[in-house]
Amino acid sequence: MALKIGIVGLNGIGNHHARCYQNEELADLVAVCDVVKERADEAAAKYGVKAYYSVAEMIEGEPDLQVVDITTGGIDNGSWHFEPAMQAIGYGKHVLVEKPLGHDIHEARELVAFAEKKKVYLGCNLNHYFTPPADKAKQYVDNGEVGELVYCLHKMGFNGGEENYAPAGSPKVKGHPYFHMKAFLTHPFSVMRYFCGDITHVQTFSDRPGFRRSAGDVMVSINSIHVKFANGGVGYLLSQRGDAVYGLGGWWSFEMAGTKGTFTIENCVEKVSYWKAAKGIPAISVQPEPEVTDFGTNDFDQTFNNRLHAFLEDIENGVPREQLRANGRDALAVLEYTFAVIESYERGGEVVRPHALPPLHGDPLAMK
Structure with missing residues (x-):
């Protein structure tokens, strides 16, 4: 059964995801959202869906929405990920975030913890x-x-x-x-x-x-x-x-x-x-x-189709959250490595140990 999806951020990557969803049997793109009204309206007309201009407006206007795909960018291509992702998770929606998971490592850690608390799927487009x-x-x-x-x-x-x-x-x-x-x-x-x-x-x-x-x-x-x-x-x-x-x-x-x-x-x-x-x-x-x-x-672009299909397939199959492919914890791990790189560089090439990942607790309903 196709999952109802809303995309937040309709610049280049957002439109790429939208085109992938149009050819994906597990996807039903129902809404697009962008704070730039012209971008949202243009995408809505292109894909035959409704335009929204805030995450809350989109989620409240689409009560059957199941997945929110965050394709915003920002500074270092990631500073606009945290707020919309946290909003969507707060509404209990499953979320896919473009890479990197975040611009700030503390926000990324908070995002992963919040998804775990709300018991929703959090994935990242680690498509390679x-x-x-x-x-x-x-x-x-x-x-x-x-x-x-x-x-x-x-x-x-x-x-x-x-x-x-x-x-x-x-x-x-x-x-x-x-x-x-x-x-x-x-x-x-x-x-x-x-x-x-x-x-x-x-x-x-x-x-x-x-x-x-x-x-x-x-x-x-x-x-x-x-x-x-x-x-x-x-x-x-x-x-x-x-x-x-x-x-x-x-x-x-x-x-x-x-x-x-x-x-x-x-x-x-x-x-x-x-x-x-x-x-x-x-x-x-x-x-x-x-x-x-x-x-x-x-054709490198096929990696987007493959990754988006895997995310939807895992949700459709109800896999345990820790078994979601390219999940939030996986994305946090590689962001921790990135920040360790920055720290090592700033220390003149010292060896740095990346910050520990949050512990895995496991779902008692899945681990019998």
């Missing part, structure tokens, strides 16, 4: 591992074909370089040194955590290139991040915001290596390769032939 290559790679992990984690390497960011640079004009970006960290690191950290588990230690060396300095751009756009996982493995994340052109692997590549095998995912949605750590393989020079599964697409 809702892909066929990620599913295939997870099979390798779950089947024991990777073994004990040795390391992971992740590159994710934007191609660019000095010739492509233009100073940001938006007040949501300009003058905010941690825009890239807060707006983007949620994605690569979510992928690393999905495959490798919780991160216990973070160390970063970050900076910005000379052309940004000359332009008076304060964004800390180059992030070199070393992590340790709870299972003892180590990882490395490189993310930069258009300061260079990526080489091998392109803008998105992930490699996980274990004692029994290694896999890589290229271009998020494109393909996965697996190398088995078989007896007798050459130690150097000659690389074994991998098992390659090519999914024949470069």
